[in-house]
Amino acid sequence: MNFKKQLPAMISFLQQLVETESPTNDKKAVDRVGAILAEESQNLGAKLTFHPQEKHGDHIVAKWGEGENGILLLGHMDTVFPVGTLETMPLYGKDDKVFGPGVFDMKGGLVITLSAIGALREAGEMPDCPVTILFTSDEETGSAVSRTLIEEMARQAKLVLVLEPALHDGSLKTWRKGVGNFILRAHGHASHAGGAHAKGRNAIEEMAHQILKIQKLTDYKKGTTLSIGTIKGGTASNVIPDFAEIDIDLRITGADEYERIATAINDLRPVLDGTSLEVTGELNRPPMPFDAAMEATFSKTKAIAEKVGITIKAGGSGGGSDGNFIAPLGISVLDGLGASGEGAHSSREYIHKESLAEKAQLVAALIRDW
Numbered sequence: 001m002n003f004k005k006q007l008p009a010m011i012s013f014l015q016q017l018v019e020t021e022s023p024t025n026d027k028k029a030v031d032r033v034g035a036i037l038a039e040e041s042q043n044l045g046a047k048l049t050f051h052p053q054e055k056h057g058d059h060i061v062a063k064w065g066e067g068e069n070g071i072l073l074l075g076h077m078d079t080v081f082p083v084g085t086l087e088t089m090p091l092y093g094k095d096d097k098v099f100g101p102g103v104f105d106m107k108g109g110l111v112i113t114l115s116a117i118g119a120l121r122e123a124g125e126m127p128d129c130p131v132t133i134l135f136t137s138d139e140e141t142g143s144a145v146s147r148t149l150i151e152e153m154a155r156q157a158k159l160v161l162v163l164e165p166a167l168h169d170g171s172l173k174t175w176r177k178g179v180g181n182f183i184l185r186a187h188g189h190a191s192h193a194g195g196a197h198a199k200g201r202n203a204i205e206e207m208a209h210q211i212l213k214i215q216k217l218t219d220y221k222k223g224t225t226l227s228i229g230t231i232k233g234g235t236a237s238n239v240i241p242d243f244a245e246i247d248i249d250l251r252i253t254g255a256d257e258y259e260r261i262a263t264a265i266n267d268l269r270p271v272l273d274g275t276s277l278e279v280t281g282e283l284n285r286p287p288m289p290f291d292a293a294m295e296a297t298f299s300k301t302k303a304i305a306e307k308v309g310i311t312i313k314a315g316g317s318g319g320g321s322d323g324n325f326i327a328p329l330g331i332s333v334l335d336g337l338g339a340s341g342e343g344a345h346s347s348r349e350y351i352h353k354e355s356l357a358e359k360a361q362l363v364a365a366l367i368r369d370w
Contacts, residue, residue: 001119001120001123001361001364003115003119003356003357003358003360003361003364004354004357006115006119006357006360007353007354007356007357009115010111010112010115010356010357010360011093011098011353011356013040013111013114013115014098014103014107014108014111014356015091016036017033017036017037017102017107017110017111018086018091018100018101018102018103018107019086019091020032020033020036021079021081021082021083021084021085021086021101021102022057022077022078022079022102023078023079023080023081023082023083024056024078024079024080024137024138024139024140024141025141026082026083027053027055027056027057027137029057029083030056030057030077030078030137031057031058033057033077034057034058034060034077034135034137037060037062037077037110037114037135038050038060038062040114041060041062041114041133042062044064044114044117044118044121045064045121046062046063046064046133047062047063047064048060048061048062048063049061049063051149053137053138053145055145056078056137056138056145057077057078057137057138058137059134059135059136059137059145059146059149060134060135061132061133061134061135061153062132062133062135063130063131063132063133064117064121064126064130064131064132065126065127065128065129065130065131066130067129067130068130068156068157069129069156069157069158070129070130070131070132070156070157070158071127071129071130071131071132071157071158071159071160071161071366071367071370072132072133072134072153072154072156072157072159072160072161073113073131073132073133073134073160073161073162073163073363074133074134074136074150074160074161074162074163074322074323075106075109075110075113075133075134075135075136075163076106076135076136076137076138076139076140076143076322077110077135077136077137078136078137078138078139078140078141079101079102079105079107079140080102080105080140080345081101081102085101086100086101089101089347091103093353096352096353096354097341097350097351097352097353098350098351098353099348099349099350100349100350101349102349103339103341103349103350103351104165104338104339104341104342104343104344104349104350104351105164105165105344105345105349106163106164106165106338108165108338108339108341108351108355108356109163109164109165109337109338109339110135110163111356111360112163112337112338112339112356112359112360112363113133113163113363114133115356115360116360116361116363116364116367117131117133117364117367119360119364120364120367120368125364125368126367126368127367127368127370129158131367132153132157134149134150134153136149136150136322139321139322142284142285143285143322143325144284146322147322147325150322150325150326151325151326151329154325154326154329154331154333155329155331157331158331158332158370159297159331159332159333159334159366159370160323160326160331160332160333160334161333161334161337161363161366161367162321162322162323162326162333162334162335162336162337163337163338163363164321164322164323164335164336164337164338165336165338165339165340165341165344165351166336166337166338166339166340166355166359167315167317167336167340168340168341168342169313169315169340170312170313170340170355170358171312171313171314171315171336172298172301172312172313172314172315172334172335172336172337173288173315173316173317173321173323173335173336174290174294174297174298174314174315174316174334174335174336175253175287175288175289175290175294175316175317176285176287176288176316176317176318176319176320176321176323176324176335177223177251177252177253177287177317177318177319177320178250178251178252178253178255178258178283178285178286178287178288178320178324179249179250179251179283179284179285179319179320179324180249180250180251180252180258180261180262180281180282180283180284180285181247181248181249181250181281181282181284182247182248182250182265182279182280182281182282183245183246183247183248183279183280183281184207184210184214184245184246184248184265184268184277184278184279185243185244185245185277185278185279186203186204186206186207186210186233186243186244186245186270186275186276186277186278187203187242187243187275187276187277187278188200188201188202188203188206188240188241188242188243188244188272188274188275189201189240189242189274190235190239190240190241190242191239191240192238192239192240193237193238193239193240194238196240197240200240200242201240201242201272201273201274201275202240202241202272202275203233203234203241203242203243203244203275204233204234204241204244205272206244206270206271206272206275206277207231207233207244207245207246209271209272210246210268210271210277211228211231211246213268214226214228214248214265214268215228217260217261217264217265219257222252222253222254222257223251223252223253223254223257224250224251224252224253224257224261225249225250225251225318226248226249226250226251226261227248227249227251228246228247228248228249229247229248229249230246230247231244231245231246231247232244232245233245248265248281250283251318252283252287253287253289254287254289255286255287258283262282262283265279265281266279284320285320285321285324285325286324286325286327286328287324287327288323288324288326288327288333288335289327290314290316293330293332294327294333296332297332297333297334298314298334300370301334301366304365304366304369304370305362305365307365307369308361308362308365310358310361310362310365312362315336317336321335323335334366337359337362337363337366338359339351339352339355339356339359340352340355340359341355
């Protein structure tokens with residue numbers, strides 16, 4: 001299988017996907033990408049199953065072969081870029097790079113997935129076990145709709161390959177931090193800032209006290225970070241605010257840290273008399289640790305890669321993916337099998353085009369030889 005010769009076709013397919021914009025919150029747009037992937041999968045002999053969604057794009061399952069204990073490949077069709085982004089951020093190539101909205105996260109990974117399977121089928125080298133692709137539509141907003149389906153299908157697999165982007169140097173992602181989100185609201189009592197200042201209970205002042213407490217929970221040695229990304233409250237400068245709200249991002253490397261943080265946040269108590277606090281939130285994605293199971297998975301992957309002349313490296317990320325859902329299930333999972341590049345979710349987003357060929361070679365080998 002010579003994927004370098006297939007590179008022009010892979011880039012052409014990538015262009016088709018990128019120029020079909022697919023923000024998570026636009027069902028029709030995501031479904032248009034889904035239609036392209038469904039047609040390509042069907043042309044490659046897949047049996048298709050659609051999981052209709054009311055507000056998100058339909059999830060699509062493409063399967064080759066029957067039974068369980070097979071190989072599952074995960075990829076998401078949605079991006080963070082709204083329809084119309086291409087007008088100011090068009091797809092283009094420069095040197096060894098391809099730039100464009102969603103090219104890195106993760107339409108390059110979708111191209112790799114189908115290219116690998118297409119090459120295996122053409123060479124008559126598909127494995128005896130079933131091979132399944134799950135195309136989901138809501139990863140960029142936390143996979144709340146698709147999580148149950150992801151976990152259900154993963155339980156039927158012996159190996160899960162996540163086609164999220166690789167690290168900048170091409171390293172695979174053998175660990176990921178867990179991701180949580182909390183909303184903290186402070187309630188006070190509104191009054192006139194000049195005529196009745198003493199009668200007010202300032203919710204923003206109360207929140208300032210709480211922010212200092214929350215920031216102290218970050219522990220770099222344990223890999224735990226809390227970031228207050230947004231804050232809002234009040235209506236006007238001459239009104240004592242009766243409401244304030246912050247959005248807290250949590251990243252952890254171990255499940256035990258979540259218990260510490262969740263307890264601390266839920267145990268927050270008001271500092272100012274006459275104010276109250278309200279907390280909501282939870283861990284959205286559990287950690288994907290580099291444990292003994294992951295070490296064994298990576299070791300086997302490295303051996304398979306070497307047989308086809310590819311050297312791989314292990315890395316990790318503070319960002320979450322659908323791979324985080326697989327780790328607690330005790331199933332072999334490998335993440336970061338998509339294209340290498342940089343600038344996810346930004347106007348600088350790009351991939352190294354040669355990485356499409358290399359990663360397709362690796363994914364094909366893993367499917368065939370696992």
